Amino acid sequence: TTYGRCPDGTGGFGTTLSSTRGAANDCPAEAKVTVTFNEVESNGDLVGDFAELVNTGTEGFDLSGYRFKDNDDSKAFYTIPDDTIVAPGEYYVLAEADFGFGLGGADSVRLFGPAGGSAGDEAIDTYTWATHAATTYGRCPDGTGDFTTTTSSTRGAANDCSAAVRINEVESSGGEPGDWVELVNNGVDPVDVGGFFFKDDDDARTFQIPAATSIAPGAYLVLDEADFGFGLGGADSARLFAADGSTLIDSYTWLTHAATTYGRCPDGTGDFATTRTATKGAANQCVGDLVTEPWPGSQDVATVDEAGVLGGDISGLTYESTGTTTPGTLLAVNNGTGELVRLAKSGDTWSPTATNTLTYPDGTGLPDTEGVTLGAGGSADGVYAATERNNASSGVSRPAILRWDVPAGEATLSATHEWNLVDDLPTVAANSGLEGIAFVPDSYLLEAGLVDETTGAAYDPTTYADHRGGLFLVGLEGNGQVYAYALDHTAGTFTRVADFASGFPAVMDLHFEASTQQLWVVCDDTCEGRIGLVDVTDGAFAPETYYDRPAGMPNINNEGFTLAGGSECVEGVKPALWSDDSNTGGFALREGTVTCVEDVDPVVVDPTITADVTSAEPPSATGWYAGPVTVTFTCTPMSAPIVGDCPAPAVLDESGADQVVTGSVTAEDGGTATTSVTVDVDLDAPSVTVGGVKDGRTYRGDEPAGRCVASDATSDVDTCTVESMRNGRSVLVTATATDLAGNTASASKRFRVPLVQVLGARFNGGRYIVRRGDAFQVQAVFGASSKPRLLKPVKQKKQLSGAGRTMRASETQDHVTTWVRKAKVGKRTTGKKWKVGVLVGGTTTVIKLKVRG
Numbered sequence: 001t002t003y004g005r006c007p008d009g010t011g012g013f014g015t016t017l018s019s020t021r022g023a024a025n026d027c028p029a030e031a032k033v034t035v036t037f038n039e040v041e042s043n044g045d046l047v048g049d050f051a052e053l054v055n056t057g058t059e060g061f062d063l064s065g066y067r068f069k070d071n072d073d074s075k076a077f078y079t080i081p082d083d084t085i086v087a088p089g090e091y092y093v094l095a096e097a098d099f100g101f102g103l104g105g106a107d108s109v110r111l112f113g114p115a116g117g118s119a120g121d122e123a124i125d126t127y128t129w130a131t132h133a134a135t136t137y138g139r140c141p142d143g144t145g146d147f148t149t150t151t152s153s154t155r156g157a158a159n160d161c162s163a164a165v166r167i168n169e170v171e172s173s174g175g176e177p178g179d180w181v182e183l184v185n186n187g188v189d190p191v192d193v194g195g196f197f198f199k200d201d202d203d204a205r206t207f208q209i210p211a212a213t214s215i216a217p218g219a220y221l222v223l224d225e226a227d228f229g230f231g232l233g234g235a236d237s238a239r240l241f242a243a244d245g246s247t248l249i250d251s252y253t254w255l256t257h258a259a260t261t262y263g264r265c266p267d268g269t270g271d272f273a274t275t276r277t278a279t280k281g282a283a284n285q286c287v288g289d290l291v292t293e294p295w296p297g298s299q300d301v302a303t304v305d306e307a308g309v310l311g312g313d314i315s316g317l318t319y320e321s322t323g324t325t326t327p328g329t330l331l332a333v334n335n336g337t338g339e340l341v342r343l344a345k346s347g348d349t350w351s352p353t354a355t356n357t358l359t360y361p362d363g364t365g366l367p368d369t370e371g372v373t374l375g376a377g378g379s380a381d382g383v384y385a386a387t388e389r390n391n392a393s394s395g396v397s398r399p400a401i402l403r404w405d406v407p408a409g410e411a412t413l414s415a416t417h418e419w420n421l422v423d424d425l426p427t428v429a430a431n432s433g434l435e436g437i438a439f440v441p442d443s444y445l446l447e448a449g450l451v452d453e454t455t456g457a458a459y460d461p462t463t464y465a466d467h468r469g470g471l472f473l474v475g476l477e478g479n480g481q482v483y484a485y486a487l488d489h490t491a492g493t494f495t496r497v498a499d500f501a502s503g504f505p506a507v508m509d510l511h512f513e514a515s516t517q518q519l520w521v522v523c524d525d526t527c528e529g530r531i532g533l534v535d536v537t538d539g540a541f542a543p544e545t546y547y548d549r550p551a552g553m554p555n556i557n558n559e560g561f562t563l564a565g566g567s568e569c570v571e572g573v574k575p576a577l578w579s580d581d582s583n584t585g586g587f588a589l590r591e592g593t594v595t596c597v598e599d600v601d602p603v604v605v606d607p608t609i610t611a612d613v614t615s616a617e618p619p620s621a622t623g624w625y626a627g628p629v630t631v632t633f634t635c636t637p638m639s640a641p642i643v644g645d646c647p648a649p650a651v652l653d654e655s656g657a658d659q660v661v662t663g664s665v666t667a668e669d670g671g672t673a674t675t676s677v678t679v680d681v682d683l684d685a686p687s688v689t690v691g692g693v694k695d696g697r698t699y700r701g702d703e704p705a706g707r708c709v710a711s712d713a714t715s716d717v718d719t720c721t722v723e724s725m726r727n728g729r730s731v732l733v734t735a736t737a738t739d740l741a742g743n744t745a746s747a748s749k750r751f752r753v754p755l756v757q758v759l760g761a762r763f764n765g766g767r768y769i770v771r772r773g774d775a776f777q778v779q780a781v782f783g784a785s786s787k788p789r790l791l792k793p794v795k796q797k798k799q800l801s802g803a804g805r806t807m808r809a810s811e812t813q814d815h816v817t818t819w820v821r822k823a824k825v826g827k828r829t830t831g832k833k834w835k836v837g838v839l840v841g842g843t844t845t846v847i848k849l850k851v852r853g
Contacts, residue, residue, distance in 0.1 A: 001026075034061050035086060037111065037127045039138035039150065039159055042103035043526055048096030048429035049103040050155055053111070054143045055086040065114035068094055070107050071128070072312075074336070076394070077112065089143075093156050097429040100394035104312070105132045105525060105557045105582045131555075132525055134186065135160075135269065149188045152269060165191050165215060167240055167250045169263035169275065169284055172232035178225035179232040180280060183240065184268045185215040193221065195243035198228055201253070205230045206245075220281050265289070290503055290546045292530060297573060297594035299551040303587035304350050304577070305343075310588040313337065314560065314579045316371035316386070316436060316509055320378050321565025328565060332579055332588075333358075333369035333385055335559075340372070340383060340406070340413070350577075350589055357412045358385070358404060366391035367402055367415075370477075370559065371437040371509055376469040377641040377668070379406055382416070386474045388433035399425055399433035401472060401487065401494075419487055419494045421474070428478030435559065436475035436522060438510035440484070443605040443639030444517050444536075445471065451539030453498050458539075462608055462636060464497075466490040469637040471497055475507025475521065482507060482521065482534075482541065500541040503532055508559045515566030515597060522561040524581075529555055550592050557582040558590075569596035605638035606671040609646070609663055613677055617742070624680045624715050624741035628653040631677055633663040640669035655683045655714045682741035686712035688720065690735045695749040700763040703731060703753065710737030710745075728816035729753050729781050756780045756838045756845045759820075767850040773827040774853075780807060780819045780838045780845070788840035790821040799826030800836065807838070825851055 004016040006027035017026040034057025041050050051068070055061045063084040067077035078099035086092045094109075096102060103109070108128040112121060127147055129137055138150040140161035151160040164187025171180045181198065185191050194211035207228030215221045225231055232238065239251040252272050254262055263275040265286035276285045285291075313336035321328040327345040334341065338358045343350040358367055368388040375381025382403045389398045403417040421434070442461045450459040461467065464486035471484045484498040502521045509522040519534040521543070529549030534541055549555070560579030568574045573593040580588050612634065617627045628651060635646035647663035662676040691707035708720035720737045734748040758768035759777040770776055780788050792803040800823055807819035823836075834849040 032057070033113075033124050034059075035063060035092070035111070036125050036139075036143070037109055038091065038143055039136050039154065040103065040109055040127060040129070040147075041133070041136045041153055041155070042105065042107060042129070043132035048432055050096060051094045051103070051109040052138075052155060053086065053092045053094070054139075055088055055090055055092075056143050058088050060085045060087050063092060066124075067112040067115065068099055069110055069112075070101065070103055071110070072101075072336070075101060077115075079115075091156050095429075096431055098395065100389075100396075100430050102431045106130050106584065107582075132557075134188075149186075151186060163191060163242075163249050164189075165193055165196075165240070165249065166264065166268065167238050167252055168220065168268055169261050169279065170232065170238050170252060170254070170258075170272075171261045171278060171280070172234065172236060172254070173257035175225070175261075175278070176280070180225060181223045181228075181232075181238050182263075182280065183215060183221045183223070184264075185217055185219055185221075186268050188217050190214045190216050196249070197241040197243070197245050198223055199237075199239045199241065200230065200232055201237035201239075222281050290530065290532075292546045292548045295547050295550040295592075295594075297550065297576060298592050301550050301553045301578070301590045301592040302348070303585070303589065304345075304348055304591040305587055305589040306349060306351060307586040309352065310341070310583070312583040312588070313581060314341075314583070314588040315369065315581055316373075317560035317562040317577055317579050318372045318374055318511070319562045319564055319577070320374060321567055323565065323567050325568055325570060327568065327575075329353075329379075330562070330577065330589075331372055331374075331379075331383065332560065333372045335368050335370050335388075335581070336391070338366045338369055338391060340369070340385075340404070348591075350591075356404075356406065356410065358402070359412060359414045360390070360402070361415045361418055363412075363414045364392075367400075368394070368431075368433075369402075370433075370435045371474070373437045373439045373472070373510075375403075375439060376441060376637065381468065381641060382406075384437060384439065384472060386434035386437035388435070388477075389430045395430055397428060397430045397433055398422060399428075399474075399476070401434070401437065401474065401485070403489075417487075417489060417492060419485070419492070421483075421485070421494065424494070424496055425476060425483070426479060426481075428476065432478035432506075433476065434474045435477045435506070435508045436510035438473045438512040438519065439470050440473055440512045440519065441470040441514075441639055443603045444512075446605055446638070447517075447603045448536035449539055450498065450536050450541075454495060459497065461638060462610075464488065464495060469639070469641065473510055473512075473519070475502065475510050477506045477508065480504045480506050480523075482510065484541070498541060500534075502534075503543045503546065504530070509561045511562050513563055515569070517603075520561065520563070522558070524557050524559055525555045529553060529558055531561065553578070553590065553592070554584065556580045556584045563594060563596075566596060572596065603639060604667075604669050604671045607638050607640075607642055607665050607667045607673045608636040609665045609673045609675045610634045611661065611663060611675050611677045613679060620718075620740060620742045622715075622718070622740045624682050624739075626682060626741040626743050628683070629679050629681055631661040631663075631679070633665075633675070635665045635673075637667060639671060640667040642667050652679055652681050653683075655681055657682075657714065680715065680741070682712075682715040682739060682743060684712075684714060685743040685745040686710050686717055686737040686739045688735050688737035688745045689747045690722070690733050690749040693733050693749045693751055696751065698752040698754060700754055700757050701759065701761060701768075704733075704751065706733035706735065706749070708735035708737060710735070712737075712739040712743075715740035715743075726811075726818075727814050728783065729755065753779075753781065755782075756847050758847065758849070761849075765850070767833070767848040769850045769852060770825055771853040772825045772829065772851060775822055775824040777820050777822050778802075778807070778836070778838065778847070780840065781816060782819065782840050783816045786841050788819050788838050790823065791837040791839050791844065794835040794837075795831065799829045800824070800834075801826070803836065825849075 004025035008025040038054035039052040110123040111125040138159035142159040168184035169182040194213045237253040263284035265273045267284040315335040330343040340356045342354045369385040371386035401419045402415040404413045452459045466489045467486040504523040511520040521532040533545045558578040559581040564575040574596040576594040631650045633647045664674040688710040691709040710720045736746045761768040802823035807821040837844040
């Protein structure tokens with residue numbers, strides 16, 4: 001046939017029934033939709049929320065291109081991938097990790113046809129609920145019945161529509177007054193168990209529960225040994241049958257008596273385990289369960305925002321105090337719109353005063369802002385948010401800490417920093433990432449004795465450059481873990497310093513209370529609204545106390561929590577605020593109180609200041625600098641921001657020993673620090689001259705060695721050396737002096753030697769004085785190529801050994817050779833005045849001797 005749009009003009013291309021050139025396309029009838037929502041989980045688990053579809057038809061159903069969303073029309077559709085075929089009676093699970101958003105306490109799931117289909121944007125199937133289910137919502141009977149609370153979650157399988165009554169706890173030894181079995185109703189409706197049968201492992205022993213016995217939702221019923229008339233053994237069973245006596249509803253078998261009791265952990269729904277203690281007729285206490293205390297404040301709470309103003313998705317909260325009893329500023333973040341909202345209190349109502357749209361550093365994106373906190377100095381030091389992802393790409397996990405400056409009058413704020421932690425955190429669903437954030441100052445961490453997990457040593461703030469005086473703690477929704485990071489605001493890097501388990505399956509917010517020096521860790525309705533207090537114990541963060549939510553607080557999706565400052569503590573209480581992401585009843589904010597103490601003086605930890613000495617030339621071995629020196633200061637705040645700037649660099653460009661440079665810094669809380677460095681600088685070369693040599697003089701006989709004569713006005717002379725260099729008859733003597741800083745100076749003098757001379761003999765009256773029988777050397781300096789020869793004395797009777805022989809070359813420099821010949825005056829020769837010649841190239845040079853002895 002042809003390919004044409006079906007429905008005609010609007011749908012996607014498909015194969016038509018016949019060609020209809022110039023007319024409406026002949027489209028096949030649309031297939032009947034045989035898939036329907038079957039089970040929904042909205043309260044979250046480690047793999048996220050889900051919506052399950054089931055195919056109730058007799059043929060496979062092609063879900064390709066069908067679209068899904070919750071009750072929020074502003075969210076983008078999630079489109080089911082191509083080639084998604086659901087076989088008859090099979091299930092297809094839409095997982096949070098795929099569709100990229102969580103399902104709220106009051107929410108809906110909606111299924112739409114493919115884009116451009118005949119149904120348009122009208123939902124094909126939908127299910128709506130008002131609060132989270134204890135387990136899941138599912139159709140009972142499976143696939144066809146109405147939605148109800150299931151007995152247990154069965155993702156991707158047939159719904160658990162069995163009776164909501166379960167055996168919950170068993171006492172088989174030493175009970176009061178004897179053995180007993182506890183039943184629980186996990187459902188939302190009362191269950192009449194009248195006529196049900198209880199048995200142990202012996203069918204002959206049977207007890208029928210009296211008629212008209214009902215168990216209310218969430219309530220317990222205890223069957224005592226005195227009622228059922230037999231004891232439970234060390235290896236035995238507890239079995240519950242329906243009123244027909246044969247349909248088994250629940251059972252548990254054990255091999256030996258428990259030290260306490262056997263009970264379901266978690267209470268009502270988990271597998272059986274040995275309990276921590278017997279809780280007859282009450283919720284099981286399991287190993288690892290939280291032990292909670294009543295909320296430490298008023299049990300009453302009230303809504304404190306205007307109905308419908310803030311709307312849903314208000315997540316994290318933080319509070320900036322005025323330092324007086326006057327209410328401060330409440331800051332909230334919206335995880336849907338990526339907005340920062342500042343609120344002020346008038347009477348009993350908090351109202352927005354400014355709203356900023358937040359972006360990533362490049363000015364784009366829609367950060368899923370879940371938690372918010374302030375820097376060490378309040379909002380002036382920046383606003384920080386914990387984010388799960390970029391909502392513009394909601395299916396991709398992007399757990400990060402973002403920072404913004406908050407100038408007045410700006411509508412849109414681009415982040416100054418992003419620390420993306422995805423490579424340092426466990427892999428979680430896109431909507432199960434970072435939820436809470438709190439700034440914890442170094443003053444507390446040092447006083448508490450935190451151990452740095454990176455180094456294994458005591459936490460040292462000076463190790464972490466530009467970390468702004470504390471650690472930023474973030475809570476991960478997906479695993480309930482809290483992570484502490486030092487954030488380098490210069491390099492944009494981060495270091496994990498510590499992490500700890502909160503005790504909750506998920507963390508929704510964090511708050512550090514300065515007045516009590518304690519960290520509050522918050523869970524939402526997933527944990528019945530409980531909140532924990534955390535302190536540093538034995539070097540590590542550890543939960544100390546867990547509190548139930550105030551009795552007057554409904555179990556709602558409170559993802560934000562903060563406390564007013566200690567200055568607002570009046571008559572032992574101060575405001576506590578919660579934010580409800582689901583905007584239950586049209587209200588996002590609720591306020592109660594918490595017990596408190598007046599603001600105590602916080603621990604003051606002095607800032608640090610260090611000095612770094614630099615120069616174009618390194619210092620000498622003795623520590624002296626031969627060039628100008630720059631002293632640069634580095635300041636690190638501790639318990640409070642620094643007042644003003646770190647001291648400016650100091651330049652030392654004059655010579656001098658023991659030059660002292662001092663830098664000081666003061667913090668806003670009065671902490672101070674001072675550092676000094678002592679520097680030796682010598683910019684001047686030493687004075688030097690050659691001693692023992694007269695410049696330009698001709699020396700006969702032994703040549704003068706010369707001396708180095710030097711002095712230095714600043715650092716003193718380190719070395720002074722002399723070097724001689726011959727060039728023919730000319731000898732250059734150079735003295736070089738080096739001071740302790742490494743500065744050098746040189747001076748030179750030049751003298752000459754005769755053309756021919758006697759070495760080792762004194763020269764006097766124009767003659768060299770030698771002794772009979774003594775040996776001496778005749779030296780000649782010539783540039784000619786022929787070898788000189790020592791001639792015999794002028795009068796032949798004078799005996800001179802070595803005479804008449806060629807002289808030997810001793811050294812050559814610059815084509816000038818120094819020649820020597822050893823000679824000796826015979827002992828029996830006569831005459832005192834001799835003349836001896838040196839012949840070279842036809843020229844004779846005569847030297848005169850005076851012979852003695």
